[in-house]
Amino acid sequence: MKYKLETIPVWDAFKENGECPLCTLEEKNEKNYIRFFLGDSVMDPDTRVQVNKTGFCAQHAALLFSGGHKQGLGLMMHTFLLETIPQVEVYAKALSNKAQDLTKKNVLTAVIAKDRTLNTAIDNLAKYAEQNTRACIFCHRLEQTLLRYTFTIIYLWKKDPEFKKTLSTSKGFCLKHLPMVLRMAKTELSGAQSGMFFKMLIPLEVQSLKRLEQEILWFTQKFEYANRDKPWKTSKDALQRTLQKLTGGVYSE
Numbered sequence: 001m002k003y004k005l006e007t008i009p010v011w012d013a014f015k016e017n018g019e020c021p022l023c024t025l026e027e028k029n030e031k032n033y034i035r036f037f038l039g040d041s042v043m044d045p046d047t048r049v050q051v052n053k054t055g056f057c058a059q060h061a062a063l064l065f066s067g068g069h070k071q072g073l074g075l076m077m078h079t080f081l082l083e084t085i086p087q088v089e090v091y092a093k094a095l096s097n098k099a100q101d102l103t104k105k106n107v108l109t110a111v112i113a114k115d116r117t118l119n120t121a122i123d124n125l126a127k128y129a130e131q132n133t134r135a136c137i138f139c140h141r142l143e144q145t146l147l148r149y150t151f152t153i154i155y156l157w158k159k160d161p162e163f164k165k166t167l168s169t170s171k172g173f174c175l176k177h178l179p180m181v182l183r184m185a186k187t188e189l190s191g192a193q194s195g196m197f198f199k200m201l202i203p204l205e206v207q208s209l210k211r212l213e214q215e216i217l218w219f220t221q222k223f224e225y226a227n228r229d230k231p232w233k234t235s236k237d238a239l240q241r242t243l244q245k246l247t248g249g250v251y252s253e
Helices: 007-015 021-038 045-054 058-065 070-105 109-113 116-134 137-159 161-168 178-188 191-221 238-247
Strands: none
Touching (some): 021 070, 045 070, 070 116
């Protein structure tokens, strides 16, 4: 797959020297997509068609709800409902008909559990509901954007000695985004190059986790009475940074 290079945003993210530059990029692009989906795209037919196919996950629906344009979000949800209702009705009718049939026959529980037609009707409706709440056009676009940034990181490491030094002296990546980096390196680097890359990155990740373990330890100890007047050192925001390293995301007070 060919990716477009996004060098300036990548350099800017590394200059912030956070626990994960991809988290920084994800947060900025998440805000951009909120503006996009709640902006003129609300009335764009192509965007509405795409939203109707997948909708939004709970996380991004909540962000859009807080995005300051409830009418626009309401318009998208209305057309999404118009798309969803007929499909739910198909699965619901099959299940309802089977349930009604079983009710008339007063079938025993053990027999119901083995009824293949009933199980299929339940599974079909359940799978559609699960898919409908997990799929998300916001997630998909954000993931594609992060893949471009990840490709750029690997490309710059391969081509730019200055960037190679920047990455080797960074704090690495969070555990959410690390797999994306590892897989991109495996795909885009030669055998020798990938060996060098992993030899650099993996110790960096371990070192970063051990550093955070000490920082979060002192963070917790600072709440003890005996340590109240002692300096925070580098641990004042250790909780936010540890959460970011372990789960991804940008945490702020």
